[in-house]
Amino acid sequence: MKKIVVQCRSDIQQAVVIENQRLVEYDAQHSDHKQRVGSIYLGRVVNVLPGMQAAFVDIGLEKNAFLYIDDLLPVHMEKQPRSKPSIADIVKRGQVLMVQVVKEPEGTKGARVTTHFSIPGRWLVYMPEADYTAVSRKIESDADKHRLKEIAEGLRSDEEGLIIRTVAAGQSQQAIERDLGELRELWRTVKEKAEAGDAPLHIYQDLDLLPRLMRDVIDDDVQEVWIDNDQVYKEMKDLLVRQSPSLVERVKLYSNSEQAIFDVYGVHDELNRLFRRKIWLPSGGYLVVDPTEALTVIDVNTGRFTGSTHLEETVFHTNMEAVTEIARLLRLRNIRGMIIVDFIDMSEEKNSQAILDAITQAVLSDRSKTIIVGWTKLGLLEITRKRK
Incomplete structure (x- = not known):
């Protein structure tokens, strides 16, 4: 049995995934902190280092971001030059680039960024310039994999790349097409902001904790989602009504004011042990x-x-x-x-x-x-x- 438990406080929201009565995933979002991974920025190249085949890009954070040459070249090997060029031949100091964070800043290091953009939706991951389709290997049915691959190939256009996510197993073409339409519109908005903006500029932020849970974690395998905050409970139900209406009734409100929901499930003790x-x-x-x-x-x-x-x-x-x-x-x-x-x-x-x-x-x-x-x-x- 798989369930999700969400505990909300004024300064932090925390969520855990419990499988067969064992804690297996933990996520948290502090009110004063946003995750950087997945965010898209308009940045300005401040230094190019041919000896490292890398560049440093000012994206408006405390430390400049690191951009490696492989994150500048095309995704597909057949579209890359036979011999890898010097990064100095591709970007110049002062050049403005749109980049996406793939690794959070840590310690003395700034964020790592790429120009290989990917935006996850409910059923798809949209890659506007990847030019290929793929289906999650975790989808068990070979027939469904083949069906989904054909749907993706039929919907994809130009240089678009699509990855069918595991949760898309069994989904209709209409559902996938609707998800793709929303992702295309999102990408169009991102490009418009980049064209109108001045570097450094934050253009796109990945979803907050609860919408991200809905998109990435809540699926048919989840029997229950317990939330201890009435407003958050209503928000989650509203999100699911639009995206996965069949799962709405699995969201439940925990209203016992005498005992914190994490204490009921022994979450704090288990986190203290496992960290x-x-x-x-x-x-x-x-x-x-x-x-x-x-x-x-x-x-x-x-x-x-x-x-x-x-x-x-x-x-x-x-x-x-x-x-x-x-x-x-x-x-x-x-x-x-x-x-x-x-x-x-x-x-x-x-x-x-x-x-x-x-x-x-x-x-x-x-x-x-x-x-x-x-x-x-x-x-x-x-x-x-x-x-x-």
């Missing part, structure tokens, strides 16, 4: 999570778990428990980029393969693209997870 550096496993083993600027390292340890008679059995049991928790942590803490997992060494090849198979299966429910690269020569497991 620590050291996280205990049910058997007595534990994980240590160490994020760095380049990657995240997760170390698996047997801890207090001594097993029964065989060391290999003890190690395998701890590693298998770790698989379940690691897959959950990737989603819950939104761990992204490169991830290295140091499982406890196993001597039997069949056990290593079983761990690999288990974690490959466990990440299938992740909405962010997660790739299990495999074991390194040093026995570490490499994972990559799309930044979102």
